[in-house]
Amino acid sequence: MFDNYKFTAAERFMRYVQIDTQSDPMSDTSPTTEKQKDLSSLLAKELKAMDIADAHMDEFGYVYATIPSNSNKKVPVICFCAHVDTAPDCSGTNVKPILHKNYDGKDILLPDDSTQVLSVKAYPYLQQHIGSDIITASGLTLLGSDDKAGVAEIMDFANFILTNAAIKHGEIKILFTPDEEVGKGTDKVDLKKLAADFGYTLDGGDLGSLEDETFSADGVQLIIHGVSAHPGYAKDKMVNALKIAGEILVALPKGEWSPETTDGKQGYVHPVHLTGIAEKATIDFIIRDFDAKKLADHESKLKVIAETVMQKYPAAKMEFIVKEQYRNMKEVLDKNIDVVNYAAEAIRRSGLKVKQESIRGGTDGSRLSFMGLPCPNLFAGEQAIHSKLEWIGVKDMNKAVEMMVHLAMIWEEKS
Numbered sequence: 001m002f003d004n005y006k007f008t009a010a011e012r013f014m015r016y017v018q019i020d021t022q023s024d025p026m027s028d029t030s031p032t033t034e035k036q037k038d039l040s041s042l043l044a045k046e047l048k049a050m051d052i053a054d055a056h057m058d059e060f061g062y063v064y065a066t067i068p069s070n071s072n073k074k075v076p077v078i079c080f081c082a083h084v085d086t087a088p089d090c091s092g093t094n095v096k097p098i099l100h101k102n103y104d105g106k107d108i109l110l111p112d113d114s115t116q117v118l119s120v121k122a123y124p125y126l127q128q129h130i131g132s133d134i135i136t137a138s139g140l141t142l143l144g145s146d147d148k149a150g151v152a153e154i155m156d157f158a159n160f161i162l163t164n165a166a167i168k169h170g171e172i173k174i175l176f177t178p179d180e181e182v183g184k185g186t187d188k189v190d191l192k193k194l195a196a197d198f199g200y201t202l203d204g205g206d207l208g209s210l211e212d213e214t215f216s217a218d219g220v221q222l223i224i225h226g227v228s229a230h231p232g233y234a235k236d237k238m239v240n241a242l243k244i245a246g247e248i249l250v251a252l253p254k255g256e257w258s259p260e261t262t263d264g265k266q267g268y269v270h271p272v273h274l275t276g277i278a279e280k281a282t283i284d285f286i287i288r289d290f291d292a293k294k295l296a297d298h299e300s301k302l303k304v305i306a307e308t309v310m311q312k313y314p315a316a317k318m319e320f321i322v323k324e325q326y327r328n329m330k331e332v333l334d335k336n337i338d339v340v341n342y343a344a345e346a347i348r349r350s351g352l353k354v355k356q357e358s359i360r361g362g363t364d365g366s367r368l369s370f371m372g373l374p375c376p377n378l379f380a381g382e383q384a385i386h387s388k389l390e391w392i393g394v395k396d397m398n399k400a401v402e403m404m405v406h407l408a409m410i411w412e413e414k415s
C-alpha cells in the first residue's frame with residue numbers, strides 16, 4: 001500500500017520546526033503567544049491546498065479540518081490531534097534542524113554547541129536507527145518533535161488519504177491545538193464544532209507505543225494563618241506561619257511518596273511552591289496517582305500530617321483546599337474499548353509490536369476524554385523531548401503515518 005508512496009512527514013517536519021511556537025505559562029491570552037498562529041495558519045493553508053474545503057484556523061489558534069468519508073457505511077467520526085506549541089523549558093527560537101542521512105551509530109556532536117553530544121549510551125534507542133535517517137537540532141535549541149512530529153505526520157496522513165482514493169474510510173477530523181505545554185491546550189477547543197466521536201493524539205515516543213492511561217491529578221493549597229505581633233513584644237503572642245509551614249514539610253515521609261522516589265504505578269505528593277510571611281504562609285502541592293481512590297487517600301494522609309503539626313499551635317488556623325486538575329483517561333477509555341483495541345490493531349498491521357503504556361503525567365487526551373472525546377495517545381517518534389538533544393527517526397515518523405492509515409481503514413472495516 002505504501003510501496004509507491006513518497007512520505008512527506010520528514011520534509012514537512014523540517015519546515016515546521018523552524019517556526020517558533022513556544023507557549024508561555026505566564027500569559028493570560030489565548031493562545032498564550034501570538035506566534036503559535038504562524039504555524040497554525042500555515043497548516044490551515046496547506047490543508048486547504050489539499051482540497052480540504054473547511055480547513056481553517058480560529059481566533060484562538062486552533063486548526064479544524066474535515067476529510068470527507070468515501071465509504072457508504074455509517075462510520076464513527078475519528079479525529080487526529082496534535083499540538084503546535086513547544087515547551088517553555090528550552091529555547092525554540094531559530095531552530096536549525098539537521099537531517100543526518102544514513103545514521104552510522106556514532107555519537108553526534110551538535111555543531112552550534114560542542115558540549116551537546118547525542119550519545120548512544122544515553123539514548124540506546126538510537127541503535128534502532130542505524131542505517132536510516134534521523135533529525136536533530138543544532139545544539140542551541142530544542143528540536144520541537146514534541147509535537148511537530150505529530151503535526152507533520154497528521155499532515156502527511158491527510159496527503160496520503162486524499163491522494164489514494166481506493167482506501168476506504170469514514171469522515172476524519174483534524175485538530176491542531178496551541179498551548180498544550182502550558183496545560184491550556186483544550187481551554188478553547190470547540191468539540192461541538194469538531195463533531196468527532198473518538199480522538200487520537202499523536203504525541204508519543206517509541207515505535208508502537210499506545211498510551212491509554214494517565215495520572216489523575218489534584219492540586220492542594222495549604223494555607224496557614226499564624227498570629228502576627230511586633231517582634232519586639234511578641235512573647236507568648238506571635239505564631240509564625242512560616243515556621244509551621246517548614247515543620248509540615250519536614251513531617252512529610254522521607255524516601256517515599258515523592259516524585260524523586262517513585263516510578264511505575266506509584267503516586268506521589270509533591271510540594272511545588274511555598275510563599276508567605278510570618279502571619280500567613282501558603283504551600284502548593286500537586287497530588288498524583290493512577291487511581292482516583294488512592295488520590296483521595298494521599299490527600300487525607302497529607303491533611304492528617306498537617307493537622308498533627310497544627311495541633312501544637314492552637315492559635316493558628318489552617319485551610320486545606322483541593323482542586324481537581326485532570327483525571328486518568330482510562331476511566332473513559334474502558335467504556336469505549338474499541339478506540340484502544342483498533343489502535344492496537346493498527347499498530348500490529350503496521351508490522352509493529354504494541355507497547356501499551358501509562359503516562360506519569362497528563363495529556364490533552366486526558367482532558368478531551370473527560371470532555372466527551374475518548375482520546376488515547378499514539379506514538380509519534382519523539383525522543384529526548386524538551387531538551388537540546390531532542391531527536392527523531394524518520395522511519396518512526398513514516399510508521400506513524402502508516403498506522404493512522406490502517407486505523408482509518410479499521411474503523412471503516414469494522415463498521
Ligand SMILES: [Zn+2]
Nearest residue numbers: 146147180203
Ligand atoms: Zn507534547
